[in-house]
Amino acid sequence: MRSKIVAGNWKMNKNLAETEALLTELAAKLPDTNAEVMVAPTFVNLAAAVQSLESSTINAIAQNMHFAESGAYTGEISGDMLVNIGVDTVILGHSERRAYFGETDEILEKKVKAALAKNLRVMFCFGEELADRKSGNHFKVVESQIKNALFSLDANVWSSIILAYEPVWAIGTGETASADQAQEMHAFIRKTITEAYNAEIANNVSILYGGSVKPANAEEIFSKPDVDGGLIGGAALVADNFVDIIKAI
Numbered sequence: 120m121r122s123k124i125v126a127g128n129w130k131m132n133k134n135l136a137e138t139e140a141l142l143t144e145l146a147a148k149l150p151d152t153n154a155e156v157m158v159a160p161t162f163v164n165l166a167a168a169v170q171s172l173e174s175s176t177i178n179a180i181a182q183n184m185h186f187a188e189s190g191a192y193t194g195e196i197s198g199d200m201l202v203n204i205g206v207d208t209v210i211l212g213h214s215e216r217r218a219y220f221g222e223t224d225e226i227l228e229k230k231v232k233a234a235l236a237k238n239l240r241v242m243f244c245f246g247e248e249l250a251d252r253k254s255g256n257h258f259k260v261v262e263s264q265i266k267n268a269l270f271s272l273d274a275n276v277w278s279s280i281i282l283a284y285e286p287v288w289a290i291g292t293g294e295t296a297s298a299d300q301a302q303e304m305h306a307f308i309r310k311t312i313t314e315a316y317n318a319e320i321a322n323n324v325s326i327l328y329g330g331s332v333k334p335a336n337a338e339e340i341f342s343k344p345d346v347d348g349g350l351i352g353g354a355a356l357v358a359d360n361f362v363d364i365i366k367a368i
């Protein structure tokens with residue numbers, strides 16, 4: 120049985136005081152929900168966020184990690200470091216990491232394996248660019264992103280994988296994939312996983328949609344049978360908006 124998840128990716132926003140303030144407001148306003156609620160603050164504020172949320176059901180997760188155990192990787196963070204501060208989930212493969220920091224499928228496969236080896240859950244992001252959709256290649260692109268980074272994994276680790284389909288053209292643009300476009304892609308992803316593994320794994324993996332999700336469109340997107348929640352960017356930076364999105368699931 121897959122879980123419903125609403126996750127806020129704060130990206131490079133919110134200093135320490137702002138992080139504490141937003142978490143306090145979120146914890147106070149959190150509605151009753153069956154969904155897992157997660158927030159991903161910046162690394163520099165992550166340990167403080169974990170502590171602030173100690174008595175809350177909101178989970179503070181990481182935006183990224185390196186694949187190496189430790190060593191001369193200036194500016195990077197290891198899986199052990201995340202585990203050590205009480206983090207249990209890491210976002211990997213966000214399109215901004217792919218576009219601005221050169222993260223390839225090959226690097227991401229290593230990161231996913233390194234995270235799973237530390238018993239971290241992985242929220243794996245992928246999605247096509249506008250040109251791919253316009254040329255009708257979106258299914259092919261998504262299939263290869265998932266296949267290249269995830270299909271060498273053993274079947275038994277898939278319970279630690281969460282998928283986040285984020286069409287690049289819908290991220291931070293105000294343009295959302297329609298609920299039907301999201302459903303169509305999520306169903307395709309489940310079919311692809313069924314073919315590579317089996318229907319049980321495909322049916323048990325949570326697939327989130329991300330890309331300009333707002334209180335106004337969340338309910339319609341979340342109503343689709345293969346959409347198990349959302350990875351929220353801009354709207355997660357305002358407590359009332361994030362809370363309204365949680366209420367929509």
Ligand SMILES: O=C[C@H](O)COP(=O)(O)O
Binds near residue numbers: 128213331
């Ligand atoms: O990680 C979140 C996504 O990039 C979506 O961002 P957005 O809601 O600002 O479009």
